[in-house]
Amino acid sequence: MSILQSALTRKLSAFVALADADLQTLARFHRRRRSFAAGHQMIHEGQPGQSAFILAAGWACSYKMLPDGTRQIVDVQIPGDFLGLRGVLLRTTDHSVEAVTHLEASEVLASDILEGFAQAPRLAAAVLWAASRDEAMVVEHLVDLGRRSADERMAHFLLELGARLRLVGAGDAAGFDCPLTQYHLADLLGLSAVHVNRVLRHLREEGLVTFQKGRVVFDDPAGLTELAGFDRSYLDQDGPLLR
Numbered sequence: 001m002s003i004l005q006s007a008l009t010r011k012l013s014a015f016v017a018l019a020d021a022d023l024q025t026l027a028r029f030h031r032r033r034r035s036f037a038a039g040h041q042m043i044h045e046g047q048p049g050q051s052a053f054i055l056a057a058g059w060a061c062s063y064k065m066l067p068d069g070t071r072q073i074v075d076v077q078i079p080g081d082f083l084g085l086r087g088v089l090l091r092t093t094d095h096s097v098e099a100v101t102h103l104e105a106s107e108v109l110a111s112d113i114l115e116g117f118a119q120a121p122r123l124a125a126a127v128l129w130a131a132s133r134d135e136a137m138v139v140e141h142l143v144d145l146g147r148r149s150a151d152e153r154m155a156h157f158l159l160e161l162g163a164r165l166r167l168v169g170a171g172d173a174a175g176f177d178c179p180l181t182q183y184h185l186a187d188l189l190g191l192s193a194v195h196v197n198r199v200l201r202h203l204r205e206e207g208l209v210t211f212q213k214g215r216v217v218f219d220d221p222a223g224l225t226e227l228a229g230f231d232r233s234y235l236d237q238d239g240p241l242l243r
Helices: 007-012 020-029 085-090 110-119 121-147 150-167 182-189 193-205 221-228
Strands: 032-036 041-043 052-057 060-065 071-077 096-099 103-108 175-177 209-212 215-218
Touching: 007 020, 007 052, 007 121, 020 110, 020 121, 052 085, 060 182, 071 121, 071 182, 085 110, 085 121, 110 121, 121 150, 150 175, 150 182, 150 193, 150 209, 150 215, 150 221, 182 193, 193 209
Parallel strands: none
Antiparallel strands: 032 103, 041 096, 052 103, 060 071, 060 096, 175 215, 209 215
């Protein structure tokens, strides 16, 4: 795939109009392509010296394990996302990353990142934007867990995920394909799998959204947005700020 068509290029182009030097640096980031089977743990919490990855195809999730063996999924990664970037820059990682599906990812070393940013400062600004956007999503996820009802947090997450996927060409206003199971959603949203099933059934019966057979369909986007109180401005993907 041409670097111009990559999910990461599409994502970063929402913030900055990438120049030839930026694209050349991005192409170098993609030199070490690797494949991972579904369920493979790509990054291990607490281990130093690990590489970061750029997700090219497939889905992953980042999570933390608790002493009692339960898991809290922190976020879901889709094509165009960095995996483990913070762990590379801080020299150790504070979470694990697992492949949700079979995926293709490019391994990126700390030296690649630092040299690339020195050569392409506009690209460095775009990656900083992406990292800031990820932080904004974490804030919303904290609000989900702390203050939103189960219906509201499910609605908010599906709307956010839909917006993220549209940015990289993997979904549209009608919906998107989604490989997440009810167990993934339970670990992400702080619910039981039984509760997730009940919430999804209720949202479907209300005519708002249908999630069946690996497909999310927005039956009533306006109603779902109102229920979630979803304001997509925190995703900041309405066009480049730097040209």
